Amino acid sequence: MPSPPIQIFLTTIASQPALRQRQEYLLRILQVKKIPFTSYDLASDETAKRLWKRKAPTDKQQLPGILVGGQFPGTFTDFEQSVEFDELDQFLRLKEAWDPEIDHIVEPPVQPIGVPGAALPLQMTPDHIRQLAVKRNPSPSPNQIPVNKRTGDFDISEEISGYGLQGVRVTEDELIALVKELGLDGDDAGDLVKGLSAESDKPEAVKDSEKEKASGSKTEVKKDENVDAKKSEDSEDAAEAKK
Numbered sequence: 001m002p003s004p005p006i007q008i009f010l011t012t013i014a015s016q017p018a019l020r021q022r023q024e025y026l027l028r029i030l031q032v033k034k035i036p037f038t039s040y041d042l043a044s045d046e047t048a049k050r051l052w053k054r055k056a057p058t059d060k061q062q063l064p065g066i067l068v069g070g071q072f073p074g075t076f077t078d079f080e081q082s083v084e085f086d087e088l089d090q091f092l093r094l095k096e097a098w099d100p101e102i103d104h105i106v107e108p109p110v111q112p113i114g115v116p117g118a119a120l121p122l123q124m125t126p127d128h129i130r131q132l133a134v135k136r137n138p139s140p141s142p143n144q145i146p147v148n149k150r151t152g153d154f155d156i157s158e159e160i161s162g163y164g165l166q167g168v169r170v171t172e173d174e175l176i177a178l179v180k181e182l183g184l185d186g187d188d189a190g191d192l193v194k195g196l197s198a199e200s201d202k203p204e205a206v207k208d209s210e211k212e213k214a215s216g217s218k219t220e221v222k223k224d225e226n227v228d229a230k231k232s233e234d235s236e237d238a239a240e241a242k243k
Contacts, residue, residue, distance in 0.1 A: 004069030004098045006030075006037040009052045011063055013043045022076050023064045029083055035092065068093050 008027070014020045030037050040048035042063065052065050056072050064076055073091055074082075082091035089095055
């Protein structure tokens with residue numbers, strides 16, 4: 001069984017050099033001896049602050065603070081002395097057995113803490129970014145298809161402009177997943193995906209032809225408008241001549 005959990009209470013607002021040195025010393029000892037612990041920043045974590053105030057004696061609440069198995073083992077000075085006299089195992093109860101189901105303690109939710117050495121860089125990263133970092137391949141897979149050799153994909157910015165999607169290439173399956181994330185499903189999603197992918201699958205010559213037809217139609221409309229305007233002017237001139 002593991003030993004009782006160790007909770008370390010720190011603060012990122014350490015204006016006094018002595019306080020910073022005590023925090024650095026405590027963290028360095030735990031890390032060098034590879035002793036697991038959980039750290040809390042009382043400057044931003046109100047739940048952890050209330051826990052520390054409740055567990056530590058009123059006259060011994062100076063930081064950095066330590067709780068072992070939810071109990072107050074002593075002050076930072078006591079911690080220093082245990083290191084000096086090689087009694088850290090007794091101070092931190094490292095040789096005691098701990099059953100989480102029986103020896104339950106209050107553990108506030110762990111939050112990112114800005115004290116150097118209190119957490120690894122990945123632990124300080126927000127969850128939604130950490131998931132992307134973990135999933136990202138450190139190097140290209142030999143089985144991964146290069147972007148320039150993928151088939152069945154298209155540049156989505158050609159169909160959906162104005163959203164900064166230039167150069168983003170997707171397949172129909174990826175587009176379906178994107179549409180579902182936008183809250184569309186069923187027939188509406190299918191129609192949208194088919195419309196976009198079908199439009200993108202057209203050859204460039206066909207797209208250019210359609211553009212020319214559209215442009216030609218606009219030109220014909222303008223010509224018809226000019227002819228009608230000319231006829232109207234001629235009729236007005238004839239009427240004036242009769243008068």
